[in-house]
Amino acid sequence: MKGLSNAVLAAFFLVLLISISFSYSIFQFGKTTIYKATLFRPVYTMQNALEMAKYGYVKPALHYSFYQACFDNMKKGGWNTKNEENTLIHEDKEYYTLASPNEFISSLKDEVKKNLRVYTGKNYNFILDEEVMIPDYDTIEILQWTSQDNESMINISINATNQYFQITKEIPEQNETIRLYLLPDMNETFRHNCFYVYNRAVEENEAVSAVLNEFEKYLREWPTHHEYEKKLEGADTGKITDYINETFYDMIMNNDSALVSGMQFSKDSAIEDAINIIKEKINFSEEIQETQDGDFKIVSELLKKNTRITPECPGSSVTVQNGKSVANIICNFTYIADVMVKINVTDTNPNHTYPVYNGTNVSFEPISIEFIVRKTIIHG
């Protein structure tokens, strides 16, 4: 019986001990719960604010920044800045040459960075009173490739040196300050035809340049130097300049090359005739040409087709031989041709449009690149 009493007593004390421990832990836990709940509730909201700032705000902002950068740069031949080398003014309008691949990517990166700053320049506001500091992105890399589905893909990675998404909140009830950070790096891949259109523009640029190179080759075949002797009759002692056309005519007619065979030249307007013949050789229609190549619409327009032939005859003289005046005219002819062709390549596939600000409003616009191909040839 004594043994039984001991067992019951032991169990009783054990249960009592457990109960006291349990009650105490419940009491402590209750206190802790209130404290932790006060801290954790804002922490959850702050975490959401950070995630929303990064994935819900900066991520689409990066996409939109790229769309806008591509749209704006493509209007300027792929450049984002103008300088003496890439900009040409014709009839008070600015035109841009096509940027090289390296310049194209560099300009695109600069413009994306600039656009992104518009979005990230201010703190991010989430649910009225949560303010997230957004890092200032200073590193940007852009890659392009073609996917297995033959789609043009873009990969952009951005990073901010020694900066983070950051949110801070004071909890006066607990005399605590909560500060949360989120890493800034982001790597985004999406379908976009910016490079696809640019590559087509490069092909078009090469095609037009090849035509202009052929023209240059042709122009450089024209003779440039001639010595012409003219016996002047009596009072016919006009100025040397009056005989330059004759000199040019004589040079052309005595030229061995097949360049001008079968062509009609007038003694009085030989230079003008030659200019017209040379101009005709520039193989571009005066009218705007429009062609469709798959998704691409290519529009070319000849903006300028200037040709000049400038004579210089410094060694010319008029002498009297056997009582007759003789004019010795020695001329160098310089040929100058300046050709400017405007090209526009547009992706007309209706699925390949992107939301951008087009100068008037925000709308879905196709990717369209505009540039000029210019050739200035000086022969002589």
Added chain:
Amino acid sequence: MSKNKAQIGFAFLALIIMLAFSFILIIVSIESLRLAIGVRTRVKISVDTLDKGSGIFALFQSKKSDLTYAEIIGNLRAVNTKDNIDKDLAQTLEKFNTYLAVYNETGGKIKEYGEISSQLNKVSVQIALPGKRIGRVEML
């Protein structure tokens, strides 16, 4: 013999009572630990069953919860990829019977759409819009 049996029986009973209390203590400790290390119990909002544009709805709905918004944003962005961005954003939200105002970056209200029917609290979220614009979606 019967005494011994009774003793064993009581000891066994005491052991069971002790184990039961220990079990409760363990459960309580685990819960405390979960809270201490920040394990969250997510509020169940069935994002999968919601239609396009419901992202914002879920976003507002979950204001009181600790739902992570990352997966919702796809819908929010999808709303912004239509011809008339602001209008479409609003029209999509109208399907959820919310009252939406779209703000421009200077805080001026551009348009108002929909009807007031929500029991939800007033919330506001800043969003990136195309064309280097910053907007704010607000439900009243």
